[in-house]
Amino acid sequence: MKQNEIRGQLVAEALAMCTSLAQPSPEFEALWFTVRENICTRGLCLVTPLGSSSSIPVTAEHATSELLAAMEWLIGHEDEARGLTPMVLFIKLRGIATRGASGSARAAQSDALHGLTHVSPGDPVVFTDIDPIEAAS
Numbered sequence: 001m002k003q004n005e006i007r008g009q010l011v012a013e014a015l016a017m018c019t020s021l022a023q024p025s026p027e028f029e030a031l032w033f034t035v036r037e038n039i040c041t042r043g044l045c046l047v048t049p050l051g052s053s054s055s056i057p058v059t060a061e062h063a064t065s066e067l068l069a070a071m072e073w074l075i076g077h078e079d080e081a082r083g084l085t086p087m088v089l090f091i092k093l094r095g096i097a098t099r100g101a102s103g104s105a106r107a108a109q110s111d112a113l114h115g116l117t118h119v120s121p122g123d124p125v126v127f128t129d130i131d132p133i134e135a136a137s
Helices: 002-016 026-038 061-074 076-085 088-101 102-113 132-135
Strands: 045-047 054-058
Touching: 002 026, 002 076, 002 088, 026 061, 045 088, 061 076, 061 088
Parallel strands: none
Antiparallel strands: 045 054
């Protein structure tokens, strides 16, 4: 079994242990930990947010955004999630956690653009090296 299949299986098993995601329980808490350990980014990866053409570097620093995005989807789509195969569940949660509107790629992109002003939506932002002589004048 491949690593992603194992991770999907662990998440599916943790979800199956929860009678309902609407009520707090030890099983629900275990699901949070399982999603964090098996869905969230631990190292560096390049992610292209949905609707974007540029890859964004994402690290474990953004794992909290991923966890919240994945769990928000799980809670809101519990019946659908329970009907997915473990691998499809893994793919769905990983996609939402990294590429979705609340996922890590958007959080990393927002961090990178923090402080930029006068950039209209849709305008590209290009970072280039500056000539130190030119910048000093």
